Each structure stands twice: as C-alpha cells, then as structure tokens.
Amino acid sequence: MKKVIFLNGSPKRKRAVSEKFLKIAEDCLEGQIQGEKLYIYESEFSDEYFDRIYEADAVVMALPLYIDCLPARVLEFMAESKEYLKNREEKRPELYFIINCGFLEYSQNDTAIKIIEKYAEKNGLNYRGGVSVGSGAMILQSRKKDILEKVLKDMAEEAGAFHYPENMPEKTVRKINVDMPRFLFKAKADKLWVEAGAKKGLDKKALRAKYY
Template sequence: MKAVLLVGSPKRAGASAVLGEALLERLQARGVETETLRLTGLLDAQEGRARLHGAFLGADLCVLAAPVYADSLPAPAVRALEFLDDDGPAPERPRAFAALVNCGFPEASHTQTCLDACRVFARRTGLRWAGGLGVGQGGVLGEGPLEARGAITASLRKALDLSAHALAAGEDIPEGAVRLAAKPLMPRLLYLAVAELGWLAQAWSRRTFFRLGAKPLQRP
C-alpha cells in the first residue's frame, strides 16, 4: 500500500505539516509506503504538475493536511484539488482520500466546511471518502513532534493512532478518532489568553504594540 500526503499550508513547519507527518509515521509503522508533497508553488511549473499527477494516481491513499483560511482551504490546496479534478479519468483500482484539517479557533467545528469540500472532491474524482479529522486550537501545535507537547496532545495522538490503523487496513477513519481529534487541547479561556499574548508579542516584535488602536483611515 502506498500513501501520499499533500500539505496544503504555505507554512513549511506549521500545524498541518505536524499533523500530516504524525499520521505518515504511524502509517509507515504499519508497513505503508509514504510520500510527502508540499502544494505551495508545486503547480507553477510543468515538472511540479507532473509530479503531483503521478503521485496522486500512484497512491492507494491520498491525505490532504491543511489549515482553515477564511472558512476555506488555502489557495495552494484549492488549486491542487481543482487540477486533480480536471486531470482526466483515474485508475480503476480502489483508492481512498482522507483529510486532516486544523484551525486556530477554539472549536474544531470550524473545520467542517473544509472537510465537506474534501468529501465532495473525493466523490467527483471517484475516490472513496475515508473521512477526516478536524482539529481546533491549531496554534498550540506549532513546530516539532506532537509528543513534545506532552499531555495536551494525548487525545490527538490517540486519534491519529486509530486513524492510521484503520487507513492502513483499507478502512475509514472511525468515529471515535473524529471525536478524540475534536477535543480541545486546552481549556477555552486559557487558549484565548495564550492567543492574545501571541498577538501582543507579534505586535511588539513589529514595533506596533503602542499603535494597536490606531485608525489612520478614519475621517475626522
């Protein structure tokens, strides 16, 4: 069995890459051959388009890992899915499509629209929709392995374990994994406080901390 991971985030080491690579590691441990493609800029050249086309058609399982951007998938992910949708007939052998979608909102429910779009893509391209995981509070994940975050990612890691076990066996992501992935990584108020501190830290580093209330375009 071969699986290809499509990373749809422009960030090379963001939450999407962390989640995707964590799933691939678990698939590899179950004997699945894996490959990773970063979608940002991939379609700009014929070589990249050919690489995406070949990897997609050659995989038994395709997994998209992407964040929510303005209630939708990022442009690189949308472009890739549109390209693959228009790319002609797919092989007749059984193939599956799954998704890992994260968002910066406290609630994982904000990922549902993107997951629905992935489900529609699978149907249009003749792939079996193997399900997807929606993860909230994606800002907590940052860079590095999930294990480095300790107990706060325990439920998420268990969700990935269950998903990898099912996908490697040719099955759909179980509902139990979906529920575990959707569990908050930390209490909502604590997450909002940490997020606020993150915004303030960025403002300080960009020398705009004391101008956050500025309204330069407001008429007198």
C-alpha cells in the same frame, strides 16, 4: 506494501502545524508503508504530479482552515486534479484529511470538511474521513496532546492498513480541541499575538492599527 502520500496543504509548509500533525501520522507507519511527503505550495500541477498522488493507495491531506474554507492553492489543486481525474481510469485512492484551525472550536472546520467530502464524491475518490482539530497551534502544548497523538495514529493506521472494501471500518471524522473556557483561550491567543508582534518590533497599538 501500501503506498501512502502525505500531502501538506499549508502555505507555511515545513513550519506549519499541519506538518507536525502529518509527521505524527507518518512516523507511526514507518517501515510499514511506502510513504511520500508532498507540499501543495511547492508543486506545479502537472499530470506527472497527479500521477504520483493518485497512483497511491491512500492520500492523507493536512490542511489549515483559511476564512472558513481552504487555502487558495488547495482549492486550485482540487480544481486542477478534477480535470486530471476525469481522464483517469484506474482505481482511486482512499482519501483522509487532517484539518486544523486557529479558533478554539473544531466546529469551525465543518464547512471546509464538507468541501473535502464533495471533492472526493465528485471525483470518485474513496473518502475515508479524518481528523478535525480546533485550537491547532495550541493543542500540542496542552493536556490534549496525548489524545490528539492517539487519534492521529489511529487514522494513520487505517490509512496504512491494506483494507478491502468488505472489511473497511466505518468512515469517521475524529474531532478534538483544547479543553479550555473561551475567555481563557482568547486571553492566551491575544498574548501569543502580542509576543509575536514584539519579536517584529511591533507594540500593541501597532497590532491594532487599521489601514482602511
């Protein structure tokens, strides 16, 4: 049975959009793999921790986009695991990613995807591509929900199958965002912020206050 690590790199952990996407991938492989979920933001980066991850056959990382890059602890994870991987002789797992951003377009994720690719390349990991999601917080409530689920399941099935180098499919980055004009997306996103502020007792003026 293939061992697959599902790695959540969001500081929001179980409340994260990344968690929902990981769950879709994880659930469709139930009973077919030996899976384990780990949270980068709950972990000490010890050798034992990296052993658990890099002994696996495949690692699926789910990550949010932060300032066109990755969250700080994820970058730290990459830097620390680089040291660990330098000394590791055994085979390196396949690496898949699911990245999501708050803005409409999945293209916002492109620079961060390059960072993931470089991380894999520099550390001898078998980079297999992944899923790039725009409008991450909205997409599961949109008409694109079914397509996103299918895309995540396709990727998960690839991660869960016992492939051999000669018949591995081409590595792919599957890209998806909600189908909506930008002005409408902006109006919806603004409304979500106003509602979130109201729940915390903040009106529109308070949300726009500048402290600098």
